[in-house]
Amino acid sequence: MLDIIYIGDQIKSPKLNTLCIKPEALIEFEGEIGNFKLQVKDDDKKLKDLKTKYIVINIDAVRENNLEDTLNLDLDLDQLDPNQDIIIIQDYEQISPAVINKEALNKAIEIKNKLSEKEVYFLYRSMRFIDDNDSLFEEARQKGIIFLQYEMGNLEFIDKDKVKYERDGLTSELQGQILTTPLLKPDQRLKRIIRLLNIESNGNEYIQSTNIYLQPSLTGKRGVYSLAGARGPNAYSEYEFEKEFTLNEIKSNLDNFEPLTENKRVVDDKKCILCYTCYRVCPHGAVQEDKENDAMKINELACYGCDGCISHCPASAISIQEKTEQKASNNLLKVLMCENSADTAYKKIDKGSFKDLDIEKIPCASSIKKEDIFKFLRKKDSRLLILGCFEDSCKHITGDGRGNRITNEIRDTLKKLDLNHNRVIFERLSPRMEEDLNGFLLKWKEGESS
Ligand code: SF4
Numbered sequence: 325m326l327d328i329i330y331i332g333d334q335i336k337s338p339k340l341n342t343l344c345i346k347p348e349a350l351i352e353f354e355g356e357i358g359n360f361k362l363q364v365k366d367d368d369k370k371l372k373d374l375k376t377k378y379i380v381i382n383i384d385a386v387r388e389n390n391l392e393d394t395l396n397l398d399l400d401l402d403q404l405d406p407n408q409d410i411i412i413i414q415d416y417e418q419i420s421p422a423v424i425n426k427e428a429l430n431k432a433i434e435i436k437n438k439l440s441e442k443e444v445y446f447l448y449r450s451m452r453f454i455d456d457n458d459s460l461f462e463e464a465r466q467k468g469i470i471f472l473q474y475e476m477g478n479l480e481f482i483d484k485d486k487v488k489y490e491r492d493g494l495t496s497e498l499q500g501q502i503l504t505t506p507l508l509k510p511d512q513r514l515k516r517i518i519r520l521l522n523i524e525s526n527g528n529e530y531i532q533s534t535n536i537y538l539q540p541s542l543t544g545k546r547g548v549y550s551l552a553g554a555r556g557p558n559a560y561s562e563y564e565f566e567k568e569f570t571l572n573e574i575k576s577n578l579d580n581f582e583p584l585t586e587n588k589r590v591v592d593d594k595k596c597i598l599c600y601t602c603y604r605v606c607p608h609g610a611v612q613e614d615k616e617n618d619a620m621k622i623n624e625l626a627c628y629g630c631d632g633c634i635s636h637c638p639a640s641a642i643s644i645q646e647k648t649e650q651k652a653s654n655n656l657l658k659v660l661m662c663e664n665s666a667d668t669a670y671k672k673i674d675k676g677s678f679k680d681l682d683i684e685k686i687p688c689a690s691s692i693k694k695e696d697i698f699k700f701l702r703k704k705d706s707r708l709l710i711l712g713c714f715e716d717s718c719k720h721i722t723g724d725g726r727g728n729r730i731t732n733e734i735r736d737t738l739k740k741l742d743l744n745h746n747r748v749i750f751e752r753l754s755p756r757m758e759e760d761l762n763g764f765l766l767k768w769k770e771g772e773s774s
């Protein structure tokens with residue numbers, strides 16, 4: 325089990341057990357904080373399964389040149405013609421984030437240092453004073469860089485090296501090599517990651533370009549964080565702080581995965597019609613498909629208990645399970661009775677002999693879950709009897725036979741492990757339900773298999 329999987333770029337985190345994968349390598353994803361399961365394709369196209377406690381999405385944004393035929397900020401200064409002036413244009417069409425503002429100021433200073441005889445014009449619509457941008461701005465002015473504020477509409481490109489600038493009735497033509505600051509755009513691979521992880525994005529294809537949480541870098545899904553270009557252009561300005569915050573939070577919570585709500589939200593797999601409404605409405609990506617049971621399931625550790633899923637479910641299949649219901653019984657003799665058959669019969673028989681049994685009513689004998697049964701069988705000397713309807717009368721979504729099949733699979737596993745497979749038994753009642761029920765319970769209580 326890894327501590328963190330980075331999707332995109334690795335971050336140095338020597339005290340943690342980490343791995344970095346390319347965004348395109350992720351094939352499947354499920355699970356919850358502390359137990360995320362990923363299927364990834366390695367460079368040799370082989371599939372492998374990975375498990376991690378946390379995920380950090382750290383995918384850089386894509387930089388696009390704002391205007392054709394202009395130079396961009398990444399250029400090498402040797403590419404510049406030393407005989408021409410320089411015009412740096414920031415915020416063309418879109419106001420640049422502070423991080424680009426900073427890059428542009430640094431580049432202007434570098435250029436002025438190299439071409440001190442030439443004029444360097446810096447055209448901007450908004451100066452973003454965070455970090456040390458104000459001291460850079462001051463330094464640039466002292467070096468003689470000429471700052472000109474413009475509005476969209478009062479800048480006209482006459483030629484690839486000529487700009488007409490107009491302000492307060494004054495017009496001037498600037499000539500020189502034009503550099504434009506880049507537009508930051510979300511990496512297209514991010515869209516797929518957002519979909520696979522079922523996390524919310526904010527409409528412009530970033531995970532969240534403004535920080536809606538008090539803690540930066542949190543996504544709506546517990547245990548998943550996003551940084552820099554995955555989070556949005558504004559996140560670059562706080563990158564170092566957010567990175568440190570994220571790693572510190574992960575380190576301090578590494579094995580501390582407590583549910584956020586007292587009571588579990590549970591899906592009744594017999595009622596669920598797999599419409600995926602809950603999957604779509606859950607703001608925290610806490611719902612996933614339970615392939616084993618042809619229904620949805622709610623990851624307890626990811627659920628914030630907002631109850632959005634409950635109010636939207638058209639089949640009323642989701643409910644709140646009170647904590648008291650969750651208390652495990654210490655009784656080692658358990659009976660699961662289908663409420664359509666065995667439980668109906670149970671109401672009519674003399675219960676005197678069966679007081680020492682832990683009897684639980686279930687919506688359907690085909691709704692049993694392997695993991696729950698194995699969990700119960702882990703208790704030493706425990707035994708479980710499952711009682712279902714007579715053949716062809718099962719009302720489960722997958723039809724008759726599922727309960728029996730699952731029980732047989734569990735019995736096979738027990739056999740393979742050299743354990744007593746008769747610790748779990750599936751029985752069907754015939755139309756003589758009460759008689760059958762009495763017989764099954766007595767026989768099973770004495771430890772006899774059928
Ligand atoms: S209660 Fe809220 S957080 Fe929990 S699964 Fe339902 S919609 Fe998601």
Ligand code: SF4
Nearest residue numbers: 596597599600602637
């Ligand atoms: S909304 Fe209800 S019926 Fe639809 S998938 Fe979710 S639990 Fe099932």
